[in-house]
Amino acid sequence: xxSYKAIRLRPTLTIGxxxxxxxxxxLCAVCVFPFLVIxxxxxxxxxxxxxxxxxxxxxxxxxxxxxVILREPTVLLNSYLVTIGTTIIGSLIGMWVTTxxxxxxxxxxxxxxxxxxxxxxxxxxxxxxxxxxYILMVKWLGLRNNILALILPYLISGWFVLxxxxxxxxxxxxIIESAKMDGAGELRIFTQIVLQISKPALATLGLFFxxxxxxxxxxxxxxxxxxxxxxxxxLLIRVLKNMEYLxxxxxxxxxxxxxxxxxxxxxxxxxMCILAAGPMLLVFPLFQKYFVQxxxxxxxKG
Numbered sequence: 001x002x003s004y005k006a007i008r009l010r011p012t013l014t015i016g017x018x019x020x021x022x023x024x025x026x027l028c029a030v031c032v033f034p035f036l037v038i039x040x041x042x043x044x045x046x047x048x049x050x051x052x053x054x055x056x057x058x059x060x061x062x063x064x065x066x067x068v069i070l071r072e073p074t075v076l077l078n079s080y081l082v083t084i085g086t087t088i089i090g091s092l093i094g095m096w097v098t099t100x101x102x103x104x105x106x107x108x109x110x111x112x113x114x115x116x117x118x119x120x121x122x123x124x125x126x127x128x129x130x131x132x133x134y135i136l137m138v139k140w141l142g143l144r145n146n147i148l149a150l151i152l153p154y155l156i157s158g159w160f161v162l163x164x165x166x167x168x169x170x171x172x173x174x175i176i177e178s179a180k181m182d183g184a185g186e187l188r189i190f191t192q193i194v195l196q197i198s199k200p201a202l203a204t205l206g207l208f209f210x211x212x213x214x215x216x217x218x219x220x221x222x223x224x225x226x227x228x229x230x231x232x233x234x235l236l237i238r239v240l241k242n243m244e245y246l247x248x249x250x251x252x253x254x255x256x257x258x259x260x261x262x263x264x265x266x267x268x269x270x271x272m273c274i275l276a277a278g279p280m281l282l283v284f285p286l287f288q289k290y291f292v293q294x295x296x297x298x299x300x301k302g
Contacts, residue, residue, distance in 0.1 A: 042066070042270035049266050065267035069239060069275065075227065076235065076275075082147070083214060083232040084279075090151040091209035095202060097156050102164035103190060108173070117165075124158035130222075137223060149223035150231065154212055160205060167201035168194065207284070214280055236272040243268055 033056075040056040041049065048059050070076060104110055105117045133153065143149040171194065179189045195202065217233035224230055230238075243265040 038270045038273050042267055042274055044267055046266055062267075065271040068243070068268055069236075069271055076232075078228055079230050079232045079235040082150075082229060086147065086150045086231065087210050087213040090154060090213045091206050093151070094155045094160075094209045095205050098160045098164055098205060099168075099195070099198070099202065100190070101156065102161045103168055103194060105161075106165045106168040120158045120161050134222060144223050145226050145229060146223075147229060150216070150219050150229075151213075153219060154209070154216070160208060164198075164201055164205055167198060171197055210283065211280065232276060236276055240265065240269060240272060 036056045037054050040058050041054045042065055043061050043063065044055065044058040045060050045062050045064065048055075052059060101116070101120065105113045105120070107113060137149055137153070138144045141152075143152070175193060175197075176189055179193055184192075215233060217231060217237060220229070220231045220234040224234075
């Protein structure tokens, strides 16, 4: 028997592919460069920023901005815990509520699918506004200074429902019918079949929910007065406002700061960006392989 060597065909790099690769490399560099500038600027001094501007490599390395922000680490740690807790709990519950609603209106044999689809679409066009929402949360539900006030308003979104509905419509009806013939109930079909098939869409939906809860500061401003229930984003905003006030002439007049003393407000902004965005930058690569697939399928079929 004659033995043959397997010949591996190497793809030829054409000029077109080379241009595409170079273009994507430049695009990635353009996207990464501002973040590197933010990191470098957070370690600069205020005087260096005023003299030389923002730089990726600090001329005089200092940790003054982080020392000011981390002056009370227990408060910052508590805000991290509140933000992480609301992000995880809100994302999981929101994914369940959104997926069940989308699954109901994606089933052609469900009697009320047209009404429910119009109902969720109507909420995308018309919104009650801030005052009715505040009355509902505070007066009727009594959730002021309650952790639920940071979770409930974002549990369901019309756009998220339609995105998930578009993905669920791609599931063949034959799979559901065969499961029914085998004696499976609706809950078992949904949990053991539909959710297993929908992992790319669920990962995309979970990322959207996580970003929404993590970046939120508005609900804390509306419903929270206690410092132990403040989320990270709102806490950083308060810290920045305090620094800007300490750099004002009024603060010097009242003796809050000494004349000539400069609070690092410019570098503190960059340090806040690192502290606020860092955890999400670590989470995003875990969902990246599902993100494009779930988003494109849901948007095309929706």
